[in-house]
Amino acid sequence: MDRESSSKLKGKSAIVTGASKGIGAAIARAFVREGASVLINYNNSEKEALELTRSLDSSIGSVVSFRADVSKDPERKALVSKALGEFGRVDVLVNNAGMITRNSFLETTESQFDQVIGVNLKSAYFLCHAVAPIMLNQKQGKIINISSISGLAQISTLAHVDYVVSKAGLIGLTRSLAVALAPYVNVNAICPGTIETDMIAPLAKEKKESSASESLLRRLGTPEDVASAAVFLASEDSNFITGEIVTVAGGRGMR
Numbered sequence: 001m002d003r004e005s006s007s008k009l010k011g012k013s014a015i016v017t018g019a020s021k022g023i024g025a026a027i028a029r030a031f032v033r034e035g036a037s038v039l040i041n042y043n044n045s046e047k048e049a050l051e052l053t054r055s056l057d058s059s060i061g062s063v064v065s066f067r068a069d070v071s072k073d074p075e076r077k078a079l080v081s082k083a084l085g086e087f088g089r090v091d092v093l094v095n096n097a098g099m100i101t102r103n104s105f106l107e108t109t110e111s112q113f114d115q116v117i118g119v120n121l122k123s124a125y126f127l128c129h130a131v132a133p134i135m136l137n138q139k140q141g142k143i144i145n146i147s148s149i150s151g152l153a154q155i156s157t158l159a160h161v162d163y164v165v166s167k168a169g170l171i172g173l174t175r176s177l178a179v180a181l182a183p184y185v186n187v188n189a190i191c192p193g194t195i196e197t198d199m200i201a202p203l204a205k206e207k208k209e210s211s212a213s214e215s216l217l218r219r220l221g222t223p224e225d226v227a228s229a230a231v232f233l234a235s236e237d238s239n240f241i242t243g244e245i246v247t248v249a250g251g252r253g254m255r
């Protein structure tokens with residue numbers, strides 16, 4: 001759906017990890033539409049990232065893409081340096097990059113566990129670590145961690161233990177960082193329900209239908225549903241909100 005700009009992020013600069021496709025790409029599109037300068041991070045999907053970057057209207061802010069495997073420390077540091085070099089500041093960090101293996105618990109190897117935790121959790125921890133001094137120096141910043149309803153301990157979402165651990169870890173990271181970086185940096189998380197992206201493409205039709213039927217709104221989510229929440233949490237509209245976990249799941253597992 002095409003949504004109109006209201007320049008909620010004019011003058012802001014943002015890093016969105018894993019923005020070559022899916023939810024991250026929708027967040028990058030929405031941020032640019034709202035006037036932000038955006039660094040689009042990708043790892044493997046260079047073609048998609050470059051196409052997205054070219055397609056975005058950068059007449060208000062600037063849009064750059066940057067390859068970095070966020071599970072690797074030197075690449076994370078290069079990513080933050082690139083954003084600072086391009087924009088001179090970092091107002092918003094969205095830790096969105098993520099992966100899922102769908103191993104059963106007993107099949108999980110230590111190296112698979114390390115990979116899932118490295119991409120989904122450790123990356124976010126150390127990207128926050130890298131941008132926090134910049135945001136504290138600016139006396140202003142917004143961090144948004146893309147967790148999942150899998151991190152909220154709802155029984156039907158607890159299938160993949162390594163993934164669940166990583167997403168629950170992001171919730172702990174969000175709450176404790178909201179304390180550690182107050183009063184200058186707002187730190188919030190978004191917990192999407194099942195969202196139609198490549199990540200859920202391997203799921204059977206029946207599994208997708210059962211996820212949709214658990215939602216009060218009787219549908220799966222779209223990347224744009226998540227992007228709208230991210231714009232709110234990145235904008236001044238959410239200045240008095242920190243340490244919160246915003247569920248974007250059409251009421252699935254309502255608490």
Ligand SMILES: NC(=O)c1ccc[n+]([C@@H]2O[C@H](COP(=O)([O-])OP(=O)(O)OC[C@H]3O[C@@H](n4cnc5c(N)ncnc54)[C@H](OP(=O)(O)O)[C@@H]3O)[C@@H](O)[C@H]2O)c1
Nearest residue numbers: 018020022023042043044045070097098148194195197199
């Ligand atoms: N889809 C859902 O139902 C759902 C539900 C709850 C939460 N989430 C979360 O939402 C986030 C986005 O998921 P999605 O559904 O949009 O998945 P997706 O379409 O598979 O996209 C994943 C993105 O993460 C990037 N990525 C993966 N590993 C990376 C790495 N090591 N370094 C940098 N980027 C990396 C990918 O980049 P490349 O392709 O360039 O490597 C891609 O842009 C994830 O954190 C996911 O766990 C998704």
